[in-house]
Amino acid sequence: MEHVSFPPLSRMALCGGxxxxxxxxxxxxxxxxxxxxxxxxSVSITTVLSSPRAVDACRRYIDTDLNRCFTNAQLSAPLTDSAPYELRRAHELNAQLGPKGSPEAVDLLCDLHNTTANMGLCLILYSLDWVSLHICxxxxxxxxxVPVRVIQLDIPPPDAYSLESVGKHGFSIEVGPQPNGVLRADIFNTVKQAVDLTIEWLQGFNSGRTFDGGEVEAYALVKSVDYPRDPATNEITAAVHPELQDNDFKLLRPGDPTFLTFSSETVRHEGEELYPFFVNECAYYEKKIAFHLAKKITMTLPSISVKKD
Known part of the structure; x- marks a missing residue:
């Protein structure tokens, strides 16, 4: 694969909360x-607490999920007096760190997340981005x-709904398991090491270093699976099966247990072999997602360096 060059990546935004x-x-x-x-x-770093009111309340969000508020349509629509707090905040962050899709946007936006699922350290990308893949x-x-995995969500930039899509390049770092509202030293240190390595990579890139190409494995989202539900009440009727619980990224084969009903019946996986992730994520109950399923793909990276004047 041919060599690819980019302008210096001198402006980084690091977001949490x-x-x-x-x-x-x-x-x-x-x-x-x-x-x-x-x-x-060579790297200027803007640090941002993305949702200060939600941080103060130690809640995922106040009115609506901020990390679903960054599509082009949402960012370009006029705000009304009744607009949710998070949509107003999305417009503020887009003005500060973007605007999304513009030459003024920060060069790299890294957004820090935790999951209650046993996923280790993952980088989540919304497009095929050589810079982010080289950092991974x-x-x-x-x-x-510590395994470092890539999750690829094939969503075109205008429809990418999360904060990192505001930057010219971007990814979210997702680390777990960690309960909501809890800080764990081992998880904190893993996140901090990933941030430090990202900054170190940017400094090397800006100094003129060439990063060799190669291959990176990634998990490409195929579908989401909801909990079994009572058709009359829509209430869930089963929990994630103990054999699936905490086994994110372990290949799920046809016939493998996925749920255990409250009457102790086992529900089994049907269809192709796929890899589960975000298994029993606390915040996804309201989204009606018990886990995502992905296929494993291999991406071939070109060598990469800073564009010479």
Missing amino acids: THGNEMSGVYVVREMQKQKADQAG KYMQSRMAP
Whole structure:
């Protein structure tokens, strides 16, 4: 594959508290603000608590999920007096860090999240972005034994609904398991190491280093699976099966248990072999998602370097 070059990536935004009860991002951002860590060599760093009211309340959101408010349509629509807090905040963040899709947008936006699911460290991308994939490859080589996985959501930029889509390049870092409203030292340190390696990669890139191509495995979303429900009341009638619980990214084969009903009957997986993730994520009950299913793909990366004047 041919070589690809990009202009210097000198402006990075690091966001935490997009969901106000996901504590690693909140405290990483607060710590960096306390240390006034707004410049790292060639990289200018803007640290942002994305949803201050939700952070203060230690809730995922106040009115609606902020991380679903960044489509082009939502950002371009005029705000009304009755607009949700999060939509107003999305417009503010877009003005500060974007505008989305413009030359003024930050070069890299990294948004920090936690999940209650046993997913380890994941980078979630909404488009095929060589910069983000190279950063992931760099992390993978330096964070062992912590696995670093890529989740690929094939959503075109105008429809990408999450905060990282505001940057020219962007990804969210998702780390778990960590309960909502709880801070765990091991998870905090994993997030901080991933952030430090991202900044280190940007400094190397800006200094003229060429990063060799190669391959990165990724999990491409195929579908979401809801809990079994009572057709009359729409209430769930089963919990995630103990054999699936905490087994994110373990291949799910036809016939494998997925749910255990409250009357102790086992529901089994039907269809093709796929990989589950976000298994029994607390915040997804309201979204009617018990887990996502993905196929594993291999992406071939070109070598990459800064564009010479």
